[in-house]
Amino acid sequence: MTVRRINLALQGGGAHGAFTWGVLDRLLEDETIEIAGISGTSAGALNGAALKAGLVMGDRAAARDNLDWLWAQVGAVGDMRLASWFRTLLPLSGFWDDLTERFAPFSPLETATRLFSPYDYGPFYANPLARVVERFRYDMVCADQGPALYVSATNARTGKIRVFSGDAITPEAILASACLPTIFQAVELPDPDTGEMEAFWDGGYSGNPALFPLFGPELPQDIVVVSINPLGRQDLPRSAQEILDRINEISFNSALLKEFRAISFVKRLISEGKVAKGAMKDVYLHLISDDDLMGRLAARTKLLPNPGLLWELKAAGRAAAEAFLARDGAALGQRGSVDLEALIA
Numbered sequence: 352m353t354v355r356r357i358n359l360a361l362q363g364g365g366a367h368g369a370f371t372w373g374v375l376d377r378l379l380e381d382e383t384i385e386i387a388g389i390s391g392t393s394a395g396a397l398n399g400a401a402l403k404a405g406l407v408m409g410d411r412a413a414a415r416d417n418l419d420w421l422w423a424q425v426g427a428v429g430d431m432r433l434a435s436w437f438r439t440l441l442p443l444s445g446f447w448d449d450l451t452e453r454f455a456p457f458s459p460l461e462t463a464t465r466l467f468s469p470y471d472y473g474p475f476y477a478n479p480l481a482r483v484v485e486r487f488r489y490d491m492v493c494a495d496q497g498p499a500l501y502v503s504a505t506n507a508r509t510g511k512i513r514v515f516s517g518d519a520i521t522p523e524a525i526l527a528s529a530c531l532p533t534i535f536q537a538v539e540l541p542d543p544d545t546g547e548m549e550a551f552w553d554g555g556y557s558g559n560p561a562l563f564p565l566f567g568p569e570l571p572q573d574i575v576v577v578s579i580n581p582l583g584r585q586d587l588p589r590s591a592q593e594i595l596d597r598i599n600e601i602s603f604n605s606a607l608l609k610e611f612r613a614i615s616f617v618k619r620l621i622s623e624g625k626v627a628k629g630a631m632k633d634v635y636l637h638l639i640s641d642d643d644l645m646g647r648l649a650a651r652t653k654l655l656p657n658p659g660l661l662w663e664l665k666a667a668g669r670a671a672a673e674a675f676l677a678r679d680g681a682a683l684g685q686r687g688s689v690d691l692e693a694l695i696a
Contacts, residue, residue: 355683356385356571357637359402359498360560363393363529363553363603364579365653367645369661371398371577372422373668374639379411381676384683388499388570390514390561392554395577396502396528397421397484400520403500404491422665424483426658469536478535484522493518501564503554504528507537512557512606514564519543527551534654555603562610566632573683575675577668578640580604582694596650608695611636615691635687639675641667 361371375398378384386406391399401421405414469476492500502515504527515524527538530552537550554561565574580600588597614634620626621633644667652660679688 352383354385355383355573355680356387357573357575357683358388358390358565358570359386359399360562360565360574360576361389361391361395361398362559362577362579362607363391363395363555364645365394365531366425366656366661367579367648367653367664368394368398369422369425369656369664370579370641370645370668370671371395372418372661373665373670374577374672375402375418375668376415376665377669377672377676379415382411386498388501388565388567390501390503390564391528392503392558392560393529394579395560396525396554397425399500399502400484400487400492400525403494403497404488407491407494407497408488421483422661423658424486425480425656426661428479428483428656469532469534476536478526480526480529480535481522484525487522487525489521493520499564499567499570501561502528503558503561504530504538504540504551505554505557507532507550507552510557512554512561513549513551514558514561516564528554556606558606558610559603560607562607562614562634566634568632571684572633573635573637575637575639576607578638578642579645581640581642581646582608583642584646592650599650611691612695615695618691635682635685636689636691637675637679637682637687638689639668639671641671 359375361368364370371394378386386402389399389403391397398418398421401417402414405417408417491497500516500520502520502524504513504515504524505511506513515521515528521540523538523540526535527540528551530536530538532552537552539548539550541547542549559580560576562574562576580603582604584597584600588594614636617626617631618633621628621631682688
């Protein structure tokens with residue numbers, strides 16, 4: 352049996368990260384695939400931590416069980432928008448919010464989220480994801496065994512990316528990676544060089560996900576990107592909500608597209624013989640996505656982890672991974688399966 356070693360790059364996208372759950376569930380069924388490295392941002396960081404901990408704890412079955420546990424916990428959160436308390440201030444709030452969620456481009460809760468800062472809660476503030484993230488087995492998440500794991504967050508002051516690995520992957524680091532600043536308070540972590548506290552926001556602003564940690568010589572050439580933010584859309588956004596949603600998609604994809612361009616540039620240099628062989632890594636890039644599905648989902652569902660939606664996304668992720676393996680599985684270890692020039696043109 353020929354083993355195909357790959358790296359995984361897992362995008363963030365809130366509850367839509369359940370799509371990645373399905374992708375991982377299917378990949379773990381294939382015993383010819385070995386996961387050597389994982390780079391995750393936001394929901395991708397949660398998926399990556401659960402995946403690695405499961406693999407270190409036991410085997411592929413344990414990893415699948417751990418991912419099932421993670422998304423059962425996320426589904427129990429219900430509504431990650433901290434402004435959900437705003438319901439109590441509105442007459443018949445449940446009725447009107449349900450109605451506007453279905454038929455209007457905004458809802459009372461969406462408006463409240465934009466009007467109120469997460470800092471307005473004072474001592475009553477609590478990140479609803481904390482109770483999930485704190486229950487990971489960090490002795491397994493940070494273990495030397497298993498795939499290398501990298502988690503990214505954005506320094507709120509400098510705008511620069513910080514990549515956490517090894518013992519630096521703590522509950523706070525994962526919460527920082529998933530910290531949307533309009534929803535959650537910034538997560539403060541010490542700078543490893545100065546010891547001073549720095550505030551961090553969602554890693555998607557600076558790398559969604561970061562690919563460069565996977566360029567190490569000890570890791571394989573293949574990077575499989577699991578994308579849950581549509582790179583392109585056919586229709587022009589026209590409503591206020593559609594415009595805001597598309598701005599967020601473009602923002603969260605911009606760093607990834609820059610890395611795609613860098614990979615394309617390096618591959619061109621290699622193919623033209625302008626760099627010495629082995630001086631730069633020739634990355635084999637692959638992509639698993641379902642832009643049609645993600646394009647149909649409202650952006651607000653990223654913050655509403657309804658169990659029914661999560662299971663639908665898992666099924667879609669499994670189907671997308673199945674299609675990828677059937678179509679491009681033979682390319683693993685041989686070549687990239689993404690037309691980079693078309694992707695970045």
